[in-house]
Amino acid sequence: MKALVARSYGPVENLTLADVPKPTPGPGHVLVRTEASALNAIDLALITGAVKDHLPIQHPFVPGVDVTGVVEAVGEGVSRFSVGDRILAWNGVPSGGLAEYTLVQDAPSAALRPATLSPAESAGLPTAALTAAALIDEATPRADEKVLVVGASGGVGSFVVQLAKRTGAKVLATARADEEDLLRRLGADATVNYQTSDVTAEALRWAPGGVDVVIDLTHAGPALAGAAAAARPGGRLASPLMGPSAFDRGVTAVYTGTRTPAGRLEALAAQAAEGHLHVEIGARYSFTDALRALADYAHKHLHGKVVITF
Ligand SMILES: NC(=O)c1ccc[n+]([C@@H]2O[C@H](COP(=O)([O-])OP(=O)(O)OC[C@H]3O[C@@H](n4cnc5c(N)ncnc54)[C@H](OP(=O)(O)O)[C@@H]3O)[C@@H](O)[C@H]2O)c1
Known part of the structure; x- marks a missing residue:
């Protein structure tokens, strides 16, 4: 599969769109075919190494903490999601959302996606x-x-x-x-x-x-x-x-920072789907343009959420 990959700490311009093995979901995880991902300040901090003293990462590293897509496979013990479900998730430091497939934990940091919420809006919500x-x-x-x-x-x-x-x-x-x-x-x-x-x-x-x-x-x-x-x-x-x-x-x-109390992500997604919470998308890019998206996010003024669709 294609993924945006960092091979060491450094500027976002060092990342490349590369072929990497498709991950396999272990216990408590699902494999998601990514439909959209959104950028956050933590992506830049993890990539550049700005937070490496307390949040170290392993290289090669695929960034992307916010993700939405379709469940393609489920690992052992997964109870909340089934193959074919559309979900949105906050992946936290493991990241991985800027790839065609990503692993998502079966936890309150992931939720079913309401049918009327678009992939772009869903990606813009979690963090x-x-x-x-x-x-x-x-x-x-x-x-x-x-x-x-x-x-x-x-x-x-x-x-x-x-x-x-x-x-x-x-x-x-x-x-x-x-x-x-x-x-x-x-x-x-x-x-x-x-x-x-x-x-x-x-x-x-x-x-x-x-x-x-x-x-x-x-x-x-x-x-x-x-x-x-x-x-x-x-x-x-x-x-x-x-x-x-x-x-x-x-x-x-x-x-305080990103918190995932049980039911919170579902509630926010429902509010967005019902029109009570607006997801302001300031810029959209296709996955083939993900490197430019990261560079623009790092260096330009972009309001709201920066979303990458697959
Ligand atoms: N602890 C956590 O778990 C956690 C979670 C999420 C976010 N955060 C942190 O929260 C911060 C905000 O995150 P975000 O995702 O909202 O970032 P963001 O999308 O980059 O938004 C920051 C906004 O602040 C504006 N801004 C910059 N300097 C300003 C100033 N002096 N006065 C008023 N506005 C100013 C920026 O506008 P310009 O483009 O014009 O500069 C931009 O619109 C980041 O530092 C992020 O690291 C922490």
Whole structure:
């Protein structure tokens, strides 16, 4: 089968589209004929070796944590899926989604794909929507609160805006000028252009005294202090990156990542299929163009999800 292969740590341009053996599903795994895959920041981090100290990978390595397709074979002990099922999955570090066939674990990180959800939409869901849902779980915005979302135009952010809005909270979203309409369609009550404005100052104008919740998807460590300064005294900050546990004026912080509680991926897929959750696809590529997709994702500004179809 064809797969996008990294033979060592390095820039994404070093990957090649190569022939590799088709995998065989072991116990608890299914073999999926890939229909679509989506790109995430973790793909780049694994490929380049940026996270190799705590998330080492074996080479040759096939990237791709988000995948959807048709079950072609099932391993021993698989109970939730059968041959012919269409599923979507978050593969995590084992990755493998940028290949014609990939192994998927029979676990809450995989779900049956609703019939009305397209392969491209399904591929765009797992990492970004699961992470957004985990952030909302931790930040717990309420109907009477105001939320600032920094990095709202990206994969995770586009879901955070929708899920935050659904709690009844008011949402201020960062966006480039050409993304403001999109963010409003996703549910933002107001937008702030992070390229031309001081986001913290604008947030304090929008919410005098400070917002109740900041969800920051772009900064890490001490750099989070800027966004935290937009929170009211005693407000909350949530991020999928790491940083201090508290900031000035009693602003508390919580850090979380992709989580797969039982039934969560099924629920998100059902919401997307029913039109209650929009999967914003910013760019599509065919598998033969996967190398260009990775390079564009690494170097260009692409909003929403970058999806590769097979
Ligand atoms: N811990 C976990 O398990 C986990 C899981 C998923 C994601 N993450 C992390 O979460 C972050 C977001 O992920 P993602 O998939 O949403 O990434 P993404 O699709 O690349 O989105 C990031 C967005 O932030 C925007 N942005 C960059 N700098 C900004 C700034 N200073 N102010 C406002 N917006 C800014 C980017 O726009 P431009 O293109 O204009 O720069 C882009 O739209 C990544 O760092 C990723 O590593 C962690």
